[in-house]
Amino acid sequence: MSPDRSGREWAERLSRVETRNITFLDPPPPFWTEAAGARVRDAAGREYLDFTGAFGVAFAGHRHPLVVERIRGQAERLVHGMGDIHPPAVKVEFLEALTALMPWPEARGILGLSGSDAVEAALKTAQLATGRPGVIAFEGGYHGLTLGALATTDREHFREPFIRRLTGHVHFVPFPSTAEGEEVLERVDGLLARERPFATGAVIVEPIQGRAGVRVPPRGFLAELAAIAKSRGALLIADEIFTGMGRTGALLASDHDPVVPDLICLGKALGGGMPLSACMGSAQVMDAWPPSSGEAIHTSTFLGHPVSCSAGLGFLAALRSEELVARAARLGALAVDHLEAALGGCDAVVEIRGRGLMLGVELRGRGAKRAVRRALQRGLILLPAGDDGQVVELTPPATLAPDELEEGLEILVEAIRATRNGR
Ligand SMILES: Cc1ncc(COP(=O)(O)O)c(C=O)c1O
CATH class of the missing domain: 3.90.1150.10 (Aspartate Aminotransferase, domain 1)
Structure with a gap:
């Protein structure tokens, strides 16, 4: 069957069983x-x-042998654990391996399954750490489509249908590939200094904007942004979901500047193809999460999924060995x-x-x-x-x-x- 005819047939079948506007079917894809x-x-x-x-x-690469070997081995032993109640042991091994790669002497993380999960965890952490609900985000930025993350994503197409459910606690400023870096930094500083209509405790930024069209800020911009955030007691969240884990030729794209953000969101490559993401921070910042009173205040059924964590260990091994x-x-x-x-x-x-x-x-x-x-x-x-x-x-x-x-x-x-x- 020709690829075109095959694509058309699969697209027709999918359109009969999946809600519209979830998969792009025109023209029919492979x-x-x-x-x-x-x-x-x-x-x-x-x-x-x-x-x-x-x-x-x-x-x-797709199906890297070290990832496949880990998935296979894990699938023979434990496919699902009980995230925050009876956690899979492999979650510990994965977090130990990941924290060792982070730029803080002592790091902690919150795992998730999607990039949006990591952004939600970072936004919650920033609010807990600063007590300030506001966020500064960048025009053109993409941080995911769950409601908290979507509030910081700047694309009308995704926002408009749900606009009334998005928090109004986000200021957008131009990304410095379209405006002068100095002007942007001044705007950020001014917004961080304001208490009204809300106080701002976080700045979220992609070190290179991906979906906005691979927009690279001028060298030094991130370091200055971090310095301004710090001087105002706000946290810098580097959304490295796309750029992180080596993609830009450094383990983290923020290493190019160089800058050490307060929080780093990781996803995409992290699980070697399995759903896995993480919000990482220094122990000091992450300790803003209070001790548990018996029930976790942030969890989900599949958090720390053993097969994803195992695949993540395979990915980290491939990153090293190759x-x-x-x-x-x-x-x-x-x-x-x-x-x-x-x-x-x-x-x-x-x-x-x-x-x-x-x-x-x-x-x-x-x-x-x-x-x-x-x-x-x-x-x-x-x-x-x-x-x-x-x-x-x-x-x-x-x-x-x-x-x-x-x-x-x-x-x-x-x-x-x-x-x-x-x-
Ligand atoms: C920079 C960035 N942040 C967050 C996300 C959202 O990740 P996910 O689609 O896994 O929720 C993406 C996805 O493209 C992204 O590129």
């Missing part, structure tokens, strides 16, 4: 059935090269060189930007959406990012072989050149 490394296969048997890392999750952080830096530099050489002088291109394996190619007009569509026809999976989908986002696995990198970039370059010719 329905995935298998994936390994950077290769994905769909229900029609067609193979693709995945340069999205499936929303950045497959940083260690030196994925350094690989991301190296492959990212190769990719930028390749794209600049191939697309230099191409008038369809506005900018090539990013760090490590978090790259964006901004195109004029509807070029990015066209290029993404054309690349898919040629077997390369990409996503458009940015308010108008004007940026082709590249977040491939760091396990990519150099010839796979080249193969994907060649398809991308051809697709971008074709958009210039109106195709």
